[in-house]
Structure formats: C-alpha cells, structure tokens
Amino acid sequence: PGLEVAGGLVVIAALCATTLRHRALLPAVLWLVAAPLPYVLWPHGTAVSRYYYAPSTAIAAITALALWRLTRVSRNAGIVLVALLCCASLFSLHRVLAIQYAYSGAFHFNTRHDPGQALLQYQRSVDIHVYPENAAAILGNRAKALLLTGRAPEASKAFLDLLSRYPNRRDFYAPALRASVASGDLGIAADPSGSQEVTEQMLV
Numbered sequence: 017p018g019l020e021v022a023g024g025l026v027v028i029a030a031l032c033a034t035t036l037r038h039r040a041l042l043p044a045v046l047w048l049v050a051a052p053l054p055y056v057l058w059p060h061g062t063a064v065s066r067y068y069y070a071p072s073t074a075i076a077a078i079t080a081l082a083l084w085r086l087t088r089v090s091r092n093a094g095i096v097l098v099a100l101l102c103c104a105s106l107f108s109l110h111r112v113l114a115i116q117y118a119y120s121g122a123f124h125f126n127t128r129h130d131p132g133q134a135l136l137q138y139q140r141s142v143d144i145h146v147y148p149e150n151a152a153a154i155l156g157n158r159a160k161a162l163l164l165t166g167r168a169p170e171a172s173k174a175f176l177d178l179l180s181r182y183p184n185r186r187d188f189y190a191p192a193l194r195a196s197v198a199s200g201d202l203g204i205a206a207d208p209s210g211s212q213e214v215t216e217q218m219l220v
Contacts, residue, residue: 040081048074110144117141118154125157131164152182160191168198 032045051071079101087094121137124130138158146154155178163171175192182188 038081038085041078044074044077044081047071048078111147114141114145115147117144118150121154121157121161125161131161135161135165152178152185156185156188159188159195163191163195163198168195171195172199 028045028049048071051074052067055067083094083098086097117137118141121134121141124137125134128134135158138154138161141154142158155174159171159174159178162168162174172192172195175188175195178185178188179192
C-alpha cells in the first residue's frame with residue numbers, strides 16, 4: 017500500500033507540473049484529485065473498485081488530451097497508440113464480464129433467494145475468469161447454490177476442493193458437511209425428503 021500511495025503521489029505531482037504548461041488539463045486533474053476524497057477516510061474505502069468510477073472520467077479526459085497532443089506532433093503515432101489502447105481494453109473485457117456475472121449471481125443468491133439463477137450466473141462467471149482475490153467467495157456461493165438446487169454430489173465435491181484450497185475458511189465447513197451427508201459421502205443416512213430440503217439457513 018505504501019508503494020502504491022507513493023506512486024500515486026508521483027503521478028499526481030507529474031500531472032500538476034504538466035498542468036502548468038497545459039491549462040486544458042486543469043479541470044481533469046482537479047476532478048481526479050477531488051473525486052476519491054470522500055472515500056479515502058472510509059474503512060476499506062480505497063479497496064472498493066466502484067468508488068473509482070467517478071475519477072476514472074478524469075483519466076479518460078487526460079488520455080484524450082494526451083492523444084490529441086500526440087496526433088498534432090505525429091498523426092501516425094497517435095493512430096497506433098489509439099489502436100493499442102483499444103486492444104488493451106478488449107484484452108481485459110472478459111474479466112469485466114466475469115465479475116458482472118458474479119455480481120449478478122450474488123444478487124440472485126442473497127437478495128432474490130433464487131439459487132437456480134444464482135448458480136447459472138456463478139457458473140458463467142467461473143467459466144470466463146476467476147479473480148484470485150474473490151475466488152473463495154464466488155466458488156463458495158456457487159457450491160452453496162449447487163446444494164440448494166439439489167445437486168448434492170457436485171456440491172460435496174466442490175466444497176472438498178474449496179476446503180483443500182482455503183482450509184481457514186470456517187464458513188465452508190458447515191455447508192460442506194451438509195453436502196457430504198446429503199450426497200451420502202459419509203455413509204450417514206440423509207433426510208428422507210432428500211437434499212432438496214436444504215435451506216439457506218442450514219448453510220450458515
């Protein structure tokens with residue numbers, strides 16, 4: 017974090033110095049500095065990506081001005097740089113799509129209490145890309161959705177894999193045990209009504 021803050025201060029200082037020569041940058045630089053300020057003092061505020069949506073417009077403006085200046089110097093260089101930026105954006109597009117599917121899965125799972133639709137969205141997210149920083153949460157909710165939709169053997173296998181990768185996630189142990197019982201992996205008789213009777217309260 018200290019290195020990131022130092023790097024950010026260097027970039028802002030460089031932008032401020034450039035602004036002295038190119039006044040057109042001033043509104044964008046001011047917005048870049050001012051927009052994140054309300055969240056800086058929040059607990060974990062700087063770790064939430066959506067708080068950077070507003071200041072990202074300043075980055076877009078600065079990039080546009082830089083490209084405009086470059087094309088005045090060399091039109092061909094400006095065209096090449098624009099093409100490279102477009103390619104870089106498309107390269108990361110699948111990651112954006114994956115996280116949107118994960119958010120949709122969380123909405124259906126936690127708000128609409130629709131494990132079937134949640135499972136569909138989580139599976140789409142996992143099939144595209146899994147972010148290491150939130151892989152445990154996404155894969156855990158996918159496993160819970162498998163159990164809630166009556167797919168106990170698949171849920172049991174998914175939880176066992178999760179526990180081998182994240183042994184310190186204590187919130188996985190209870191649903192993993194229920195999935196193992198429901199699928200018969202432990203040799204214990206499951207509820208006669210079947211795994212369909214597993215409820216969200218039982219996963220806590």
